[in-house]
Amino acid sequence: MSLKGKAAAIGIGELKPVKEPGDLTALGLMARVAAEAIADAGLEKKDIDGFLVGVPFSDPGMIYPASAAEVLGLNVRMLNQVDIGGASPAGMIWRAAAAIDAGMCNAVLCVVADLNKSGDQRPPVISVQREFEAPYGNIGANCGYAMIAHRHMYEYGTTARQMAKVAVDQRANALKNPLATFNDKALTIDDVLNSRMIVDPLHLYEIVSPVSGGAAIIVASPEVAKRAKNPPVWLIGAGEYANHSTITYAPSLTESPVKPAAEAAFKMSGLQPKDMNLVCPYDCYTITVIVTLEDAGFCKKGQGGPFVAEHDLTYAGDLPCNTHGGQLSFGQPGLAGGMSHVTEGIRQLMGRGGERQVKNAALAYVNGNGGIMSEQASLILERRS
Amino acid sequence: MSEYFKPLPKPTPTSRPFWEAAKRHELTIQRCGACKSFVYYPRDRCPKCFSDQLSWQRVSGRGKLYSYTVVRRASARSFADGPYVLGIVELDEGPRMTTNIVAAPEKVRVEMPVEVYFDDVTPDRTLVKFKPA
Numbered sequence: 001m002s003l004k005g006k007a008a009a010i011g012i013g014e015l016k017p018v019k020e021p022g023d024l025t026a027l028g029l030m031a032r033v034a035a036e037a038i039a040d041a042g043l044e045k046k047d048i049d050g051f052l053v054g055v056p057f058s059d060p061g062m063i064y065p066a067s068a069a070e071v072l073g074l075n076v077r078m079l080n081q082v083d084i085g086g087a088s089p090a091g092m093i094w095r096a097a098a099a100i101d102a103g104m105c106n107a108v109l110c111v112v113a114d115l116n117k118s119g120d121q122r123p124p125v126i127s128v129q130r131e132f133e134a135p136y137g138n139i140g141a142n143c144g145y146a147m148i149a150h151r152h153m154y155e156y157g158t159t160a161r162q163m164a165k166v167a168v169d170q171r172a173n174a175l176k177n178p179l180a181t182f183n184d185k186a187l188t189i190d191d192v193l194n195s196r197m198i199v200d201p202l203h204l205y206e207i208v209s210p211v212s213g214g215a216a217i218i219v220a221s222p223e224v225a226k227r228a229k230n231p232p233v234w235l236i237g238a239g240e241y242a243n244h245s246t247i248t249y250a251p252s253l254t255e256s257p258v259k260p261a262a263e264a265a266f267k268m269s270g271l272q273p274k275d276m277n278l279v280c281p282y283d284c285y286t287i288t289v290i291v292t293l294e295d296a297g298f299c300k301k302g303q304g305g306p307f308v309a310e311h312d313l314t315y316a317g318d319l320p321c322n323t324h325g326g327q328l329s330f331g332q333p334g335l336a337g338g339m340s341h342v343t344e345g346i347r348q349l350m351g352r353g354g355e356r357q358v359k360n361a362a363l364a365y366v367n368g369n370g371g372i373m374s375e376q377a378s379l380i381l382e383r384r385s
Numbered sequence: 386m387s388e389y390f391k392p393l394p395k396p397t398p399t400s401r402p403f404w405e406a407a408k409r410h411e412l413t414i415q416r417c418g419a420c421k422s423f424v425y426y427p428r429d430r431c432p433k434c435f436s437d438q439l440s441w442q443r444v445s446g447r448g449k450l451y452s453y454t455v456v457r458r459a460s461a462r463s464f465a466d467g468p469y470v471l472g473i474v475e476l477d478e479g480p481r482m483t484t485n486i487v488a489a490p491e492k493v494r495v496e497m498p499v500e501v502y503f504d505d506v507t508p509d510r511t512l513v514k515f516k517p518a
Contacts, residue, residue, distance in 0.1 A: 131400060132426045134392040135512055136471060138483045140460025143471050147452040154452070154495040200455040200490070248473045248483040249426075253452055 004268050007097035008225040008232030009381070010218050011041025012343045016179040017213035017331040021115040026056035026334075027071050029113035029214035033336075034072055037216035042229030043107060048218075050078040050099055050108030052092040054335035058115040060123050068111075077105045084242070085370020086282055088112065089215070089339035090377035094238035096219035106221045113214025114334025133246055141284060142207060144247040144372030146199035149287040151253040153201065155302065160201055162305035163286040164192035166321075167205050167328050169313035170283065174325025176315065176356035181211055181331030206286040206328070213333030215343050233349045237271070237380030239264025247372040254302075256373040258295035262365075265378035266297070273297045276380075277361045278348055279319065280341035282369035283326040292367050293321075296378065315356040323348060323356045338368050342379070349383035389507050391463045400427040402441050407511040410503040412446045414480060415439040425480035446501030447518060448476040455490040474499055474515050487516045 013036025015029065030053070038045055051074055055064045065079040078099045082088040089112055096108035124130065133139070152158045171187040174180035187205065195204040225232040241257040241264075244250035266272060273296060281292040290304035298319070299307035313321035324330050324344040327337040345364035347353055353361070362385065368377040396404045403426075406413040415424040417431035418438030430437050453472035459465050470486040470493050486493055487502050498518040505511045 127395075127397065128426055130392065131394045131397070133483050134461075135394050136483050136485050136514075137391070137456060137459060137461070137464040137469055138471055139464065142460055143454050143456055146454035146456075147471070147473060150454060150495055151452040196458075198458045200457070202454075246483065248481050253473075 002268050003094055003097045003101060003238055004236045005234050006101040007219050007221060008234045009093065009346045010220045010225050010228035010230055010232050011037045011043070012215070012217050012346055013037035013040060014179060014215040014340070014343050015213045017181050017211035017333045019116070019181070019211055021117060021212040024115060024212055026059045026113045026115055027068065030068060030111050031072055033113060033214040033216040034109055034111050037109065037218050040230065041218040041220070042227065043218065045073065047107050047224070048074055048109045049076055050096060050105035051076045052080055052082055052096055052108060052110045054088045054112035055081050055083065056114040056334055057123065058117050074109070078108070084375035084377065086284065086335065086338040087368035087370035087375040087377040088335050089342050090366055090368025090379050091240060091375070093217065093219060093235055093342060093379055094240070094377070097235045097238070100219065100221045107224050108219045109216060110219060111214070111216040112335035112339050114336060115212040116210040116333070129246060138246070141372060142199045142202065145285040145287055146202050147247060148253045148291065148373060149201050152287060152291065155254055156305065158290065158305035160193055161189050162309045163206060163290065164189045165308050166283065166286040166289045166313065167192050169317070170322050170326040171329045172314045173323045173356055174329030176354065177324050177330070180325040180329050181209065182329045183325065202285060202287070208284050208327045208332040208337065211331035211333050213331070213336050215336040215339040217339065217342060217346065230350050231383055233346045234382045234384060235379060236382045237265035237269030238378065239268070240375070240377045242375045245371055245374050250373065254291065256291050256295050257376045258292050258367060258369070258378065261376035261378040262296035262367065265380050269380040271363065271380060273365065276363050276365045277320070278323060278345070278358045278364050279321050280345045280364060280366040281322065282338060282341055282367055283322055283328055284332070284369065286328070288369060288373070289321065291373065292369065296365060296367065315353070315358055320358045323353060323358060341366050341368065345381050349381055391506070393507065393510050399429055403427050404510070407503060407513050410511070411443055412501050412513060413441045413443045414478070416442045423476070423478040423480050425482055444476060444478045448474045448499055448515070450486065450493070450495060450497045450499050451475045451481055452495055453486060453493055455493070472515065482513070485514045487514050492517065
């Protein structure tokens with residue numbers, strides 16, 4: 001049993017994020033990106049018979065999938081919400097492929113959108129986190145990643161300059177991405193280190209900015225993929241893992257569940273990290289990229305700092321990484337931030353990378369990360385020549 | 386005492402002995418009778434072996450700082466009153482705890498030895514914090 005080559009991404013829709021939501025609604029954004037993705041695939045709405053959706057913070061609700069499907073006017077044979085944090089979009093891709101492989105449906109719309117309405121009350125965390133985390137100020141994602149970064153620096157000698165390099169190279173990529181939020185000015189390592197310290201040792205430019213936006217991907221059966229407008233991008237490996245929610249209770253701060261997730265994905269694909277033409281690791285923070293590249297096997301454990309310093313992570317470099325700019329430069333429109341890594345992998349493999357196209361891109365490693373290095377979903381994507 | 390605006394723990398039937406001990410300035414955590422693991426935070430079954438043979442045991446209150454951050458800009462308004470040190474303490478008995486380190490931020494280091502410090506934040510609630518040992 002394997003999902004290798006059982007389904008392909010055939011269409012994407014993605015909005016340029018905006019800083020102020022204005023009159024936008026999450027459901028309205030979902031409709032826009034869904035329409036864009038369906039048209040991009042060369043399908044019609046009636047062809048969509050599967051629906052995977054992420055629940056937006058700005059408009060949450062129970063029995064969400066059927067409610068959102070009704071708004072979009074979908075009649076579907078499989079529907080679900082995927083709630084694994086920032087890993088949800090990557091997790092949707094293999095779930096869609098699994099449903100297709102099981103014969104439950106043929107064309108799955110995966111969609112996420114959200115508004116940045118800071119100050120609005122977010123859905124509550126579960127009772128044990130209200131009881132044992134919130135009283136000490138372990139609230140939000142920043143502090144957990146800061147503690148990961150401090151521990152990584154302590155154990156491996158990772159430096160602030162090495163971490164900053166991730167943001168710098170990804171910004172160089174964003175300068176070629178018209179959809180990126182921050183695409184007007186290059187960054188230097190000193191710019192990053194001179195930006196305001198938010199949670200030691202992470203500076204402002206090492207932390208994602210919340211924005212508003214949305215994205216959608218159509219995953220289809222081989223039969224549907226045959227009549228798609230775009231070259232199909234096949235899912236050839238997938239793996240998922242979680243072993244904690246709050247980072248305090250993780251087995252390690254520096255070795256993450258990316259390891260088993262990526263190992264499973266590479267094993268399914270029969271390929272290795274060195275075979276990849278580009279990588280799209282979730283980058284809520286600079287340290288996230290370093291830990292992910294280590295645990296996915298692109299370098300040895302603890303060598304992620306020197307690795308990102310020595311390699312050119314730009315689209316023209318020796319390890320193109322987050323060629324859309326990463327969320328650090330693209331912005332984080334809720335779960336659509338996590339989907340931006342998946343859409344970019346697909347876009348590059350379809351040969352639609354524009355000015356930032358990676359030459360001869362045929363294989364991509366994509367990783368989705370939820371919570372505080374908690375839920376991990378790794379994908380291997382392939383364009384067949 | 387000035388009014389306390391930060392979130393307070395709401396003890397549950399599972400966790401009540403922990404908070405009651407903290408109020409007495411004692412650190413007690415659960416221990417599994419089957420696999421002998423110390424358990425934090427309080428559970429109904431051991432998260433390692435799933436036994437329900439959990440009992441409360443007073444522990445040393447000593448440990449080391451596994452990692453920390455100085456939160457200079459908090460995500461929650463209730464913590465916007467100034468930088469604070471959030472840490473993960475690894476107790477000598479094994480479990481890790483989310484906590485605050487009561488010390489000047491510049492004195493705090495990864496792996497430094499720490500000991501428990503009971504902060505009576507309200508007449509009813511005592512938080513379990515740590516200070517340099």
